Every structure is written in structure tokens, then in C-alpha cells.
Amino acid sequence: MGKKLVITACLCGAGTKKSQTPYVPVTPEEIANDAIACAKAGASVIHIHVRDEEGNNCMYTSKFVEVIKLIKKKQKEEGVDLVLNLTSSGSKFPEQMRLNHFPVLKPEMSSYDPLSMNWANSYIFTNSPQFLEKLGVELQELQIKPECEIFNGGDMANVDYYVKKGILKTPVHYQFVLGVTGGMPGTAEALAYLVPKMQPGSTWSISGIGRWHLPCILHGLAMGCDGLRVGLEDNIMYEKGVLATNVQLVERTVRIAKEVGREIATAAEAREILGLVNHDAEVDYEALNPADYIEEDLRLMGK
Ligand code: ZN
Numbered sequence: 001m002g003k004k005l006v007i008t009a010c011l012c013g014a015g016t017k018k019s020q021t022p023y024v025p026v027t028p029e030e031i032a033n034d035a036i037a038c039a040k041a042g043a044s045v046i047h048i049h050v051r052d053e054e055g056n057n058c059m060y061t062s063k064f065v066e067v068i069k070l071i072k073k074k075q076k077e078e079g080v081d082l083v084l085n086l087t088s089s090g091s092k093f094p095e096q097m098r099l100n101h102f103p104v105l106k107p108e109m110s111s112y113d114p115l116s117m118n119w120a121n122s123y124i125f126t127n128s129p130q131f132l133e134k135l136g137v138e139l140q141e142l143q144i145k146p147e148c149e150i151f152n153g154g155d156m157a158n159v160d161y162y163v164k165k166g167i168l169k170t171p172v173h174y175q176f177v178l179g180v181t182g183g184m185p186g187t188a189e190a191l192a193y194l195v196p197k198m199q200p201g202s203t204w205s206i207s208g209i210g211r212w213h214l215p216c217i218l219h220g221l222a223m224g225c226d227g228l229r230v231g232l233e234d235n236i237m238y239e240k241g242v243l244a245t246n247v248q249l250v251e252r253t254v255r256i257a258k259e260v261g262r263e264i265a266t267a268a269e270a271r272e273i274l275g276l277v278n279h280d281a282e283v284d285y286e287a288l289n290p291a292d293y294i295e296e297d298l299r300l301m302g303k
Pocket residue numbers: 010013014047049087089111233
């Protein structure tokens with residue numbers, strides 16, 4: 001039997017709006033419910049962004065606390081294990097705000113975007129050198145595994161740079177996110193270029209944006225990926241003209257993977273495959289209070 005497959009569910013991202021699909025979770029309750037449902041359907045890693053009261057992207061620690069508390073509570077109630085992967089992206093926000101939630105919540109994983117780019121020709125996806133150094137060091141200190149999101153060929157060279165500088169440690173985990181306009185397309189050719197450029201002993205996962213969703217699942221499985229990422233952050237369609245739910249995307253991925261001989265990793269198995277450290281015993285999630293972080297959130301936003 002082949003190695004087990006780690007499925008990551010990226011529930012809402014920063015940009016997917018209710019006006020595009022009613023299925024995208026944006027409130028803490030909706031995000032937590034989708035996290036649990038996706039974990040039950042076969043996802044072992046849940047990638048989290050949070051939204052403000054209006055449903056817009058935000059990086060408030062207070063919101064992360066609210067969402068994670070709720071997920072932990074529901075996990076307990078329903079006996080569901082899952083790995084939390086919190087985003088560090090957020091070009092519109094102060095860099096400190098993109099770091100503040102990690103020491104408070106100690107997730108097992110964080111995204112790490114090793115370069116800036118013109119995102120879909122709409123805004124600059126900013127990751128300054130100073131921020132990347134700070135984030136890498138902080139994640140190491142907290143024993144949070146960086147997931148290096150790769151959009152372009154140059155990202156690979158920058159991962160090498162940060163490994164050489166000791167800002168990132170090996171084994172590296174790569175998350176190829178292909179098909180963003182401004183990045184590499186979700187073709188087999190693109191993946192065939194990227195995979196041999198990984199650090200030795202690395203693990204990797206792949207996601208295709210929009211119409212690249214299914215091709216990337218198939219390319220990934222054909223090339224022996226460790227993981228697949230699916231969810232409404234990256235793609236809102238199940239098929240042409242039919243909107244998807246996060247659970248449906250996870251369920252289909254499970255079916256496809258099993259058909260080609262890949263068993264699905266549990267959260268415990270994902271921890272082993274990705275070399276994660278679980279910090280649940282270090283944080284009293286029930287005792288955390290979102291209100292304790294609002295003042296600092298607003299100060300950072302200049303409000
Ligand atoms: Zn994300």
C-alpha cells in the first residue's frame with residue numbers, strides 16, 4: 001500500500017465572498033462547523049483564515065481566539081482530532097498583527113509565503129524580507145511547522161535561501177498553490193519543474209486554484225504527493241455551473257485517492273508524516289478570552 005495521504009481543507013481564505021458562494025463559512029460558528037465536518041469527512045489538517053463582523057478578511061488575534069476556542073470546544077464534544085494550520089498571510093495588515101496569534105494559540109502549523117507577488121493583478125501580496133525572517137524565527141521558537149506556500153519558481157530558491165540562513169529548518173513542507181494569475185499554472189509541466197527543486201527529505205502537498213482544482217489533484221497523486229489541499233479558499237465549484245461545499249470537496253478527494261490506492265491519513269498520522277508538535281497541553285483554550293486581545297488589535301490597526 002502507498003503512503004497515507006494528508007488532506008488539508010482550506011475553508012474560506014481571505015477573499016472568497018458570500019456573494020460568490022453561500023457555502024463559504026465566514027462567522028466563527030460557520031468556520032468551526034465546517035472544520036469539524038471536513039475532519040469527519042477525511043481532512044486531517046484545517047487551514048484557517050478569519051473574518052471580521054462584516055465577513056471581511058482580518059488578522060485580529062481576538063478573532064483567531066474566538067474561532068479556535070470554538071473549534072476546540074466542538075472537537076471535544078464530538079471526539080474529533082485535527083491539525084490546525086493558521087495563516088500568516090495578510091498584505092493589508094501590519095506585520096506584527098500577522099505574528100500575534102501564534103504565541104497565543106500555538107497551532108501545529110502556519111503558512112509561510114517565501115516571496116511577494118502581484119496577486120491576480122489585483123494587489124501586491126506582500127511578504128517583506130524582515131517579516132519572513134521574523135516569522136521563521138518565531139515559528140521555530142514556538143515549534144510550529146511552517147508550510148511553505150509555493151506560487152512561483154522563485155519561491156523554491158527563496159526557501160533554499162532561508163534554509164541556508166537557518167530561518168527555516170529541514171525537512172521542509174511545501175504547499176504548491178498553482179493557478180493563481182501571476183503565479184505558475186496548475187499544469188503537470190509546472191509541477192515537474194517544482195518537485196525536483198525541493199530540499200532533500202521534504203514533504204509536499206498541492207492545490208489548484210479554480211479550474212486547476214481537479215488537474216492538480218490528479219498531477220499530485222500521479223507524482224506521489226504527501227498531501228492534497230482542497231476547499232473554498234482555492235476553488236468554489238464542484239463542476240461547471242455547480243457550487244461546491246467544503247465537505248463535498250473533501251469527500252470527492254477521499255474517493256479519488258482511494259481509487260488510486262492511497263489511504264487517508266488521520267490527524268495522528270499527519271503529525272507523524274509532517275513532523276508536527278502538538279501544543280494542546282500548553283494552552284488552556286477554554287480560559288482564553290477574545291476580549292483580552294481586542295485593544296491590541298485595534299491599536300495595531302490605528303483605530
Ligand atoms: Zn490561506
